Amino acid sequence: MGLFFEDFQPGDTRETGSVTVTREAILAFAREFDPQPFHIDDEAAKRSPYGGLIASGWHTAALCMKLVVGMLGPDSGSLGSPGVDELRWLRPVRPGDELTVHIEVVEAIPSRSKPDRGLVKLRYTVRNQNREDVMTMIALGLVLRRAPSIY
Amino acid sequence: MGLFFEDFQPGDTRETGSVTVTREAILAFAREFDPQPFHIDDEAAKRSPYGGLIASGWHTAALCMKLVVGMLGPDSGSLGSPGVDELRWLRPVRPGDELTVHIEVVEAIPSRSKPDRGLVKLRYTVRNQNREDVMTMIALGLVLRRAPSIY
Numbered sequence: 001m002g003l004f005f006e007d008f009q010p011g012d013t014r015e016t017g018s019v020t021v022t023r024e025a026i027l028a029f030a031r032e033f034d035p036q037p038f039h040i041d042d043e044a045a046k047r048s049p050y051g052g053l054i055a056s057g058w059h060t061a062a063l064c065m066k067l068v069v070g071m072l073g074p075d076s077g078s079l080g081s082p083g084v085d086e087l088r089w090l091r092p093v094r095p096g097d098e099l100t101v102h103i104e105v106v107e108a109i110p111s112r113s114k115p116d117r118g119l120v121k122l123r124y125t126v127r128n129q130n131r132e133d134v135m136t137m138i139a140l141g142l143v144l145r146r147a148p149s150i151y
Numbered sequence: 152m153g154l155f156f157e158d159f160q161p162g163d164t165r166e167t168g169s170v171t172v173t174r175e176a177i178l179a180f181a182r183e184f185d186p187q188p189f190h191i192d193d194e195a196a197k198r199s200p201y202g203g204l205i206a207s208g209w210h211t212a213a214l215c216m217k218l219v220v221g222m223l224g225p226d227s228g229s230l231g232s233p234g235v236d237e238l239r240w241l242r243p244v245r246p247g248d249e250l251t252v253h254i255e256v257v258e259a260i261p262s263r264s265k266p267d268r269g270l271v272k273l274r275y276t277v278r279n280q281n282r283e284d285v286m287t288m289i290a291l292g293l294v295l296r297r298a299p300s301i302y
Contacts, residue, residue, distance in 0.1 A: 033213040034220055036229055049230060057232060058213045062184040065209050069185055078187055079200060081208060081240060088234035 002076025004146035005118040008108045016067035016101040021055055023095035029059040054092035060099070060135050061087065064126050067101045068139075077144030079117060087137040091128070098129040106138065117144045153227025155297035156269040159259045167218035167252040172206055174246035180210040205243035211250070211286050212238065215277050218252045219290075228295030230268065238288040242279070249280040257289065268295045 030039035034056035037044030045053040072078055093099070107121040120143055126135040181190035185207035188195035196204040223229055244250065258272040271294055277286040 029213075033217045035217075036220060036231070037226075038231065054231075056213075056216070057234075058209070058216050062180075062207075062209045062213065065207070066184045066186075069187060075188075080187070080189065080205075083208075083237070083239035084235075085238075086234070086236060087238065089232060 002073030002078075003071075003143075004077035005108065005110075005120070005143040006146050008105045008120045008122075008143065010105050010107055012105040014071060014103045016071045016103070018098050018100045019063050019067060020098045021059075021063065021093055021095065023053065026053060026055045026059065026093075026095055029062070030056045034058055050092050052094065054094055055097075057089040057135070060089065060093050060126060061137075063099055064101050064124055064135065064137075067099070068103070068124065071101075071103070077117070077146065079142040079144060081139060081141050082119075083140055085138040085140075087135070089135050091132055091134045093128070093134050097134075099126055099134070101126050115145075117142055119143075153224030153229075154222075154294075155228035156259065156261075156271070156294040157297050159256045159271045159273075159294065161256050161258055163256040165222060165254045167222045167254070169249050169251045170214050170218060171249045172210075172214065172244055172246065174204065177204060177206045177210065177244075177246055180213070181207045185209055201243050203245065205245055206248075208240040208286070211240065211244050211277060212288075214250055215252050215275055215286065215288075218250070219254070219275065222252075222254070228268070228297065230293040230295060232290060232292050233270075234291055236289040236291075238286070240286050242283055242285045244279065244285050248285075250277055250285065252277050266296075268293055270294075 038048040038050050039056050102125040104123045106123050110118045120141045122139045124137050124139055125133055128134050189199040189201050190207050253276040255274045257274050261269045271292045273290045275288050275290055276284055279285050
């Protein structure tokens, strides 16, 4: 069973699984969505401030979502998200990097109008294989309660 | 030629081109990065609060980037981004929707330490074919000046 609103208590922390970012995946994502030279062209990337090919920040964000959805589990209470705050790309993600997400529950607010659900505010920290933070964000999520509502 | 720091003046607005979001693209992105039922399963999506299949919000964000990169043009001064603030998913994006991005320059701050570049703060508003806002965010960007630095 997946996670529900009751499973998010402020201060709780969780770790997701990991994913390795291949050169091929970096190029495929960037060619489709973010074809800036430092994401798609080795030579141009070497001359850029990054000194080599780096993943699109949106690719890192999408991989963060993949890891979080894996942690939520199948048939979780997730109803989607109204948005995120303070997304920061702190370090480049390079071919071969292995990413994991550290999750901290910041707030869990029961809905006033809909007693079967609540809003969770989660701090995601994406780290590479050297335990360096590469991306952080505050993610909002609407999540159903596990127990059926009596209302 | 692409856009450089001098091309971003506070208050300026620009419109990107458009992109149509196909059902196949929604499914492919979500299966790879965000396999929640309302993104990948027609029947589950019908039973969800969305009433049918919707795109992952990260897919919408990636398509926004695609449109913005197209507007920046080839060989622009873009050096990447330190992050985004207040990303909000306001309405579902559904198969067949056509998205465009309205861009407003909020701030353009010359770098104190590196006179060849500056930081721009841009408000992106992603709209569908009915001129409804589907996503907004404040994006930060590091951008080179057009003229070579004399320093």
